[in-house]
Amino acid sequence: MDGIELHQADALTYLGGTCTIFDAVYSVFGAAWFTDPGLLLPVVRASLKPAGVFAFSQRPPVEGCYGCQASYIPRGLDEDPAVVKRWDYGPDAWALILKEHGFVDVSVSVLAPPSGSRRTGTLPVRSIRGG
Template identity: 50%
Template sequence: MPEPTVEERLWNTWVEAAAAKRPPGLEKFRWTQYGDHGPGHELLGTPRRILELGFGTGRHLAFLLDAGFDAWGVDLSPSGVTLVRDRYPESPPERFSCADARDFLRAAGESFDAVYSVFGAVWFTDPGELLPLVHRRLAPGGVLVFSQPPPIPGCYGPQGMFKGGFAGEPMFLVRYDYTADAWRGMLGRAGFVGVRAEVLEAPTPGDIGTLLVRAVRPGLEAGAC
């Protein structure tokens, strides 16, 4: 087995720490970082087949599977995928795939009616590469929905994040931070329509909000939301 890349090792560390803080299970599907706050999985419409990009601890994907959806997911972390499969033994293990989201989308043989990301791969993948791949893999009328923190004012585009301080091996991730207006433009250029992008206010005034974006691949009428 090949040695994990720096990026894989970083995500291995993250998912192990996150899983230790969060017990298995999820009563509700939420897009924000504040638990029972904001809309739920109804933003996906009524899809036949769903794909999550970057499932992390697996709780949203497990929720959809438990609710009877034909849901699939992909994540870059090898140990994270193993951990999630162990946490949700009632879910078929093949629903939790280990791969780069771009590679998975290129290789996927079937289309999806909804693709989503909750603080996941959409935040950490170049949208110039990712959005056309998602568009290609969505069925006509399919939806892309994702959430992530809004950008820090003045800090837009690729933003590097070091892990563990500034000494030793340079381990870092690149995230992609854009305003709601910028996402509308990028999604439109990638062929999406009906783009809605907004920052949801936090439940406590003064706290960080959540950037929530929904877009449709043109075609058949998308499911109600």
């Protein structure tokens, strides 16, 4: 596609080390879920042009489990599970966090999973870099 550049790297390292200013930053079940928003959001905001879009998706939080949570990822039979931190917030909390970091026109919702699915749905977020 003409005019599109895709980058795959550690978000904090890449965005913190580039002078490129982006029209949009997207994270699909990625950096926005697995990186402390207090570290990530300032770097994302600094990497966006004014009115640039920051959009991401993740799984909605489990009721009562908010903030930094541990994910236990199974590995081999003789290995302990890998432990990965993730940041789980509901729509209202995400909206507040983004606004506190200079984002405006924040839209957060929860999309239900397909009928009959055992999955939990998706939490899509869209925001604009404020002035």
